Structure formats: C-alpha cells, structure tokens
Amino acid sequence: MNIQEAKQQIKNAITAYFTKDEFGQYRIPIERQRPVFLIGAPGIGKTAVMEQIAQEMNIGLVSYSMTHHTRQSALGLPFIETQEFDDETYQVSEYTMSEILAAVYKLKKETGYEEGILFLDEINCVSETLAPSMLQFLQYKTFGTHHLPYGWIVVTAGNPPEYNRSVRDYDIVTWDRLKRIDVEPDFDAWKEYAYKKGIHGAVMTFLEIKKQYFYVVEITADRKSFVTARGWEDLSEMMKLYEENEIEIDLKLIGQYVQNPQIAKEFSIYYDLYRKYQSDYQIQDILSGCESETIRGRAKKAVFDERLSLLGLLLDTVDGEMKTFDQKDRAILETLRILKLIKGELATEFTSYTEVLETYIKEEETGRKTQKKAGSLSKETEYAQQYAIRFLEQMLTQLKREQVSTNEEAFLMIKNAYNEQVAEHKEQIERIKSRLSNLFHFVEQVYEDGQEMLIVVSELTVRYYCSQFISKRGCTEYFKHNEELKFYEKKQELLDKIDQLQK
Numbered sequence: 205m206n207i208q209e210a211k212q213q214i215k216n217a218i219t220a221y222f223t224k225d226e227f228g229q230y231r232i233p234i235e236r237q238r239p240v241f242l243i244g245a246p247g248i249g250k251t252a253v254m255e256q257i258a259q260e261m262n263i264g265l266v267s268y269s270m271t272h273h274t275r276q277s278a279l280g281l282p283f284i285e286t287q288e289f290d291d292e293t294y295q296v297s298e299y300t301m302s303e304i305l306a307a308v309y310k311l312k313k314e315t316g317y318e319e320g321i322l323f324l325d326e327i328n329c330v331s332e333t334l335a336p337s338m339l340q341f342l343q344y345k346t347f348g349t350h351h352l353p354y355g356w357i358v359v360t361a362g363n364p365p366e367y368n369r370s371v372r373d374y375d376i377v378t379w380d381r382l383k384r385i386d387v388e389p390d391f392d393a394w395k396e397y398a399y400k401k402g403i404h405g406a407v408m409t410f411l412e413i414k415k416q417y418f419y420v421v422e423i424t425a426d427r428k429s430f431v432t433a434r435g436w437e438d439l440s441e442m443m444k445l446y447e448e449n450e451i452e453i454d455l456k457l458i459g460q461y462v463q464n465p466q467i468a469k470e471f472s473i474y475y476d477l478y479r480k481y482q483s484d485y486q487i488q489d490i491l492s493g494c495e496s497e498t499i500r501g502r503a504k505k506a507v508f509d510e511r512l513s514l515l516g517l518l519l520d521t522v523d524g525e526m527k528t529f530d531q532k533d534r535a536i537l538e539t540l541r542i543l544k545l546i547k548g549e550l551a552t553e554f555t556s557y558t559e560v561l562e563t564y565i566k567e568e569e570t571g572r573k574t575q576k577k578a579g580s581l582s583k584e585t586e587y588a589q590q591y592a593i594r595f596l597e598q599m600l601t602q603l604k605r606e607q608v609s610t611n612e613e614a615f616l617m618i619k620n621a622y623n624e625q626v627a628e629h630k631e632q633i634e635r636i637k638s639r640l641s642n643l644f645h646f647v648e649q650v651y652e653d654g655q656e657m658l659i660v661v662s663e664l665t666v667r668y669y670c671s672q673f674i675s676k677r678g679c680t681e682y683f684k685h686n687e688e689l690k691f692y693e694k695k696q697e698l699l700d701k702i703d704q705l706q707k
Contacts, residue, residue: 205388207390217240218263239357241360241383243363247419254267266323271326279337285297312356315574342378405520408520409513417470419433481510495646500649519663531584546615571589644679
C-alpha cells in the first residue's frame, strides 16, 4: 500500500486501541494491542506520517531511533536492592527505568497527555545485545520491570533487508505479535502531502513529467545511487531559502540531495528552464487578466512539457496565495474564539481589561507550548495560535498607551481592530477568486477544452489549499469544468467497457 493508505490504517488501529468500555477500560487489553510495524524503503515519509497522525488525533508523540541505543540506555542500568521473602533477606537485581520509557512518562507529566504514541524507528536494526530485550518489549511492552504507561501504544518502523545490511529478520513467533504494514513509494499518494507541505513548484512539475524519478534506488558493485521522497523534500526547502537569499541553485547543490547523477543533472537542466518560463510568461500578468497576445501565442505553440511547466507555475502561484489565505482564515477564527471568551469577562467591572488580557495571553501561550512539546501541534494550528496571541498583545499595548479606562471602551477598540482584519480578509477572498477566474479564462482562450483544462481541474482538486478555498468560497469556472471532466471520465469508462466486450 502507499503511505497515505498506511497512515489511515494506523489511525484506524489507534482508534480501535483507544476504544473503551462503559467502565473506562480499553476494549482490547494493553497486552493484546499489537505494536504496528511500518516497513518500507528509506525516505518515503514514515516518520512524517507519525507526526501528522499525532497532530490530527491530538495525542502525544515520543520518537526514538533505535540504531542509537545500547542495551543499557534502552533497558536501564542494573542495581542491587535488598528484599525479604519468607523471613529471609535476599539481594535482588533491579533496573533503573529505561531512557525510552522515562521520556514517555516525562512527556505525560509535563503535558498531561494520557494517550499517545511511542514511535520506535529502525526497530529491526538494533544491536545484537539489545535484540532480546527489544523483542520482549514488543510482546509485553516492558523494559525490565517497567511497563509502558497505560494509554500509550507502540508504533515501529524499519527498512527491508535489501536497503540495510544491519536489518535483523524476525521469526514467525515475533511477526505473529505485530501488526505489519508494508509501504511502497507512490508519487500520486505523496502529492497530497507535498502540496500541503509546500514542496517547490519546480520539484512538483518535474516529477509530474518524470514520475519514474520520484523514488529510485540502484545498488551495484561500484556504487549506491538513490533518490527518495525525503531527498526531494529537503532539496525543496533549500531551494526556497536559496531563492529567498538570491543564492544560485546549481548541480552541486542538487546532487547533495538527489544522489543519482543522471537524475540530478536532468533536474538541474529542468530547473533552469522552469526559471526561464517563470520570467518569460509573466505569470502575474496572466493571473491579473492582462497578459499580452504574444504570451497567449507562445503558450499555444508550446510543446507539452513546456505547457505542463506553465500550468504548474500558474497553479503554484494561486496555491501559494490560497495557503496564505488559509493560514489567515484559521488565525482569524482562532482570534474570534478567544474574543468570545474575553467578551463575557469584560462585561463585569470586577476585573480590569489588563488583567483579563494578560491572563488569556499567558494561558494561550502555555497551551501552545504544551501542545508543541507533546508533538500534537501542526504548523497551521501553531501559526493561528501565535497570531491570536500577538493580536492580544498588540491590543493590550495600545489600550495601555491610550490610557483606556473602562472595560466597555477596551472591548469596543478590540472589536473594531478585529473587524478591520476581517474586512481585509474578505477583500483577499475576492482578489483570489478573480485571479482563479483569470487562470480559467487564459486556459480556455489558449487551449479551449483540451487536456490542459483537465490538468487544471484535476490539480485544483488534489491540491489541499486549492480544494479548501474552492469548497468554502466557490468558483463558477471550476464547477463548470469539473462537471465536464466527470462527464468525460464517465464517457471514457463506458468506452473502455465497450472495448472489453468486443475483445
């Protein structure tokens, strides 16, 4: 299965494991909750998926890479304790708490998260001395005499032996105690994550053209060459920062992440073309609806790869604007949530507005830090929280500076400032809708109802921020062409069935 299917399988397992009976006990006893074993090629996003799951399910997350652990750090250190049995005194071996389990208990204590995930990566690469204790942990969730906290489940990950010489194979007895999920690289499944993550447009359009380069591992007697999802993502982050700081992106940089000489060279050539298209086609003019006839003429005559790059540039631009909009939308709603709470407290004269605002600022900041430490805070949610906190801080400073004396006057100023932000946000909605319409009009004029329109509609559907914006704010052109696309797909499906019957 692909990584998105694996993610859903893990979420389903967690939901089942956390289901309780009428007395608050887990329906599946802790001892029978099989650890999940996510096995797949390196760099396909196994660790990233665990972070997403913790954030989406609002549970704690503690991650460890087992390749860095010795038997002592994982199991704990031995010490001698005196105990009495049947009126006789004995010296008994005990163990300090495992560093791994201690981290879970610490996070639970500091954040208050009673349920969570202990994620153990590279589980099948542990040292020979640690292996027996690790197998015991997978079966009984204990290191020595110490048990994993009630309410925490185990998810593990590892690579198949063909990718790692250190891999230890498990026997049937061990496999029979694990919930095994095999994951294969899949570009189409990765796309959804990539668009939400904001992977560089050049990477995405290049991989659309060269899907076979998404994940490549070649091992020969002379060398190892590979390209992974992790490599593309890390390269994307560096490319954006290089561009921001006006540093040249060359083959030397690309080769540090795309560790296959041929693919690195092809992407380097494509990136230069991508930048040229970005300049030549005047993307902002097209989205503003004022592109020249020359631009339309060139787009019409362009070969398919160039057309795909152009569409990618246009879609990346509106997608970026919609991402910024989505962040602001969440932030405004988060601010509204807090203001509704503040309004009630400011209605009474027993508490000053300074005390109310200072209390909420402190509580919201504490909550944000707690969620972040637990690993359950997404970047989108954190931005919204920080935005709301900054808004309260700015209002408190302004109210003090203007020496506002009453709670009623203070809330009126806060409300007016908030309404100004909402008004600006509504103007941004109209700007984005206008630019989206211009995108459709350009494609209609240049390509009419060719495959380019199908690409635009499909991409707007699969891109997270685009689909969110359109579903909430609407787009007449999208819905019109989407219906045509559905009709086309049904027609193709019918023709395929006829072909099958005629064979």
